[in-house]
Amino acid sequence: MDDGLADLLHRVVMLLGEATRKRAEGHDGLTYSQLRLLGTLEEIQPTTQHRLAQALSISDPAVSRALRPLEADGLVRIETDPDHARRRLVMLTDTGRAAFHDTGRPLYDELREGLLAAGFPYERYLADTARLAEILASD
Numbered sequence: 251m252d253d254g255l256a257d258l259l260h261r262v263v264m265l266l267g268e269a270t271r272k273r274a275e276g277h278d279g280l281t282y283s284q285l286r287l288l289g290t291l292e293e294i295q296p297t298t299q300h301r302l303a304q305a306l307s308i309s310d311p312a313v314s315r316a317l318r319p320l321e322a323d324g325l326v327r328i329e330t331d332p333d334h335a336r337r338r339l340v341m342l343t344d345t346g347r348a349a350f351h352d353t354g355r356p357l358y359d360e361l362r363e364g365l366l367a368a369g370f371p372y373e374r375y376l377a378d379t380a381r382l383a384e385i386l387a388s389d
Contacts, residue, residue, distance in 0.1 A: 265364045280349060287316055288325065288342060288350040296339040298331070325349055 280288075290305050291297070297305075303313040317340060320326045325346030331337040342350075365372045 261368060262365060262370065265361060265368070280353070283316065284320060285350060285353055287313075287320070288346055291326065291340060291342045292347060292350060296341045298337055299328075299340055302340055320346065 287302070287306060291302060294301065294305055299313050299317070300310055303310045306313065308316075317326055317328060321328055323345075324343055327341045327343050328338050329341070331339045362372055
């Protein structure tokens with residue numbers, strides 16, 4: 251990868267991280283880590299706490315601790331796996347999904363504006379990404 255592209259990608263990641271943290275701080279007390287957990291859960295639900303821990307690269311006890319306030323606030327639901335009595339499945343509730351997306355939409359807009367201001371060809375990137383997804387789906 252050439253240095254110019256690597257620098258641009260680094261700036262994109264930094265913008266995303268800064269915007270995410272700022273947005274998370276102002277959203278009903280949800281932390282960046284909680285929003286990250288909700289977003290990950292949306293991608294892989296229903297899932298076990300162990301699988302969620304692996305996806306987040308944190309320990310099983312850390313996931314358990316992180317889930318308690320989210321469950322108390324009605325953002326996630328934890329149930330016993332019907333196929334394995336000792337396993338617990340974690341699912342995002344409608345309220346949790348809304349909290350994640352309500353935070354994500356303004357973040358998306360801020361990221362887009364920041365990338366355009368930095369000279370990143372955002373619309374071309376979106377078109378190229380959509381085309382790549384189509385190509386991969388057709389195989």
